[in-house]
Amino acid sequence: EDQVTQSPEALRLQEGESSSLNCSYTVSGLRGLFWYRQDPGKGPEFLFTLYSAGEEKEKERLKATLTKKESFLHITAPKPEDSATYLCAVQASGGSYIPTFGRGTSLIVHP
Amino acid sequence: DTGVSQNPRHKITKRGQNVTFRCDPISEHNRLYWYRQTLGQGPEFLTYFQNEAQLEKSRLLSDRFSAERPKGSFSTLEIQRTEQGDSAMYLCASSLDQGGYGYTFGSGTRLTVV
Numbered sequence: 001e002d003q004v005t006q007s008p009e010a011l012r013l014q015e016g017e018s019s020s021l022n023c024s025y026t027v028s029g030l031r032g033l034f035w036y037r038q039d040p041g042k043g044p045e046f047l048f049t050l051y052s053a054g055e056e057k058e059k060e061r062l063k064a065t066l067t068k069k070e071s072f073l074h075i076t077a078p079k080p081e082d083s084a085t086y087l088c089a090v091q092a093s094g095g096s097y098i099p100t101f102g103r104g105t106s107l108i109v110h111p
Numbered sequence: 112d113t114g115v116s117q118n119p120r121h122k123i124t125k126r127g128q129n130v131t132f133r134c135d136p137i138s139e140h141n142r143l144y145w146y147r148q149t150l151g152q153g154p155e156f157l158t159y160f161q162n163e164a165q166l167e168k169s170r171l172l173s174d175r176f177s178a179e180r181p182k183g184s185f186s187t188l189e190i191q192r193t194e195q196g197d198s199a200m201y202l203c204a205s206s207l208d209q210g211g212y213g214y215t216f217g218s219g220t221r222l223t224v225v
Contacts, residue, residue, distance in 0.1 A: 004153075034213055043115070043202050043216030044154065087153055096167050098144075099214075101153030 002027045004090050004102035012108045016077045021105045023088030024070040031093040033071050035064050038085045038104065047086075078109045115217035117203050123223045124193055131189045132220045136205030143186050144214065145178055146202040154202055160186060193224045 003026040013019055025033065032051055036044035048057040050066040057064045061082065063074045073086055085106045089099035116135040124130050136143045142161050146154035157176065158168045162183035175193075180186040190197055200221050204214035 036213070036216075041221075042218050043204070044214075046213030046215065049213055089153075096159070098156050098159065098167065101155070103151065103153045 002090060002092055002100040004088055004100050006086075006088050006102035006105050008105060009103070010106045010108075012110065013075075013078055015079055015109055015111050018074070018076045018078070020075070021073040021086055021107070022070060023073070023102055025088075025090045027090050027092045027100075029093035030090060031097060032091040032099075033066055034089040034091070034099060035062075035071070035073055036087040036089065038087055044087055075107070078107075080109045080111050083107055083109045115203055115205055115215050117201075117217035117220050119220060120218065121221045121223075123225060126195060126224055127192055129189065129191045130193060130222065131187050132201055132203075132222075134186045134188070134203030134217060135184075136186070136203070137215055138184075140205035140207050140215070141183070142206045142208065143180055144204045144206070145186070145188050146204065148200045148202055148219070149198075157188075190222075193222075195224045198222055198224045 005024045007022045032049050034049050035047040037047055038044040048064045053068045055066050061076050065072050085104040087104045089101045091097050091099045118133045144159040145157040148154045156169050157172050158178050160180040163180050175191045178188045200219040202216055202219045204216040206214045
C-alpha cells in the first residue's frame with residue numbers, strides 16, 4: 001500500500017527565516033510526486049510535479065526536490081502570505097494513477 | 112473557464128437526511144475526482160470518472176454514497192441516510208488524462224451533519 005508521511009505536522013517561522021518541509025514516501029514505482037498548497041476553507045492548489053530522483057522545480061520562494069525516498073519543499077525567505085498547509089501526494093506507476101495524499105504541513109509565517 | 116465549481120459551499124443537514132453535491136469541472140478535462148477531507152488530514156480518494164464512466168471507487172466508500180457524471184460533464188455526489196461521521200469537506204477535482212500536470216480542485220462543499 002502506498003504511504004506518504006509529511007513532517008513536521010506544523011511549522012512556525014519568522015518572516016525571512018528559511019526552512020524545509022519533508023515528504024517521505026513508500027510506493028511500488030513512482031510515476032509522479034506532487035506538491036499542493038491549501039489555504040483554509042479552500043481546495044488544494046497545484047504547485048509542482050516531480051518525476052525522477054534529482055529533479056528540482058522552483059516557483060518564487062519555493063523549490064521542490066526529489067530523491068528516491070523523499071521530497072523536500074524548501075522555502076527561502078518566507079513571507080506571511082506563504083502561510084498555508086502544504087500537501088504532498090504520490091502517484092504510483094500502473095493502475096489508475098490516483099495519487100495518495102499525505103496529511104500536510106501547516107506553515108505559519110509571522111511578520 | 113473559471114476553474115472547478117462546487118455547489119453548495121456549505122450544507123448543514125440532520126442525521127438521516129439525504130444530501131447531493133454538484134461539481135462542474137474544467138470543460139476540457141476528461142477526468143473528474145471526488146475526495147473527502149477532514150480536519151488535519153489530507154484529501155482521501157472516493158471515486159473518479161473518465162468522461163461519463165465511473166472507473167474506480169475507494170473501498171472506503173460505503174453503499175450510502177453514489178456518484179454520477181451524466182454525459183461526461185458535471186458530476187453529482189449523493190449521500191443517503193447521512194451520519195455524523197460523514198461531516199467533512201467534499202472536494203471535487205478535474206484533470207486532463209492522468210493528471211501529470213496536477214489536478215485542479217474546487218473550493219469544496221463543507222458538510223455538517225447534526
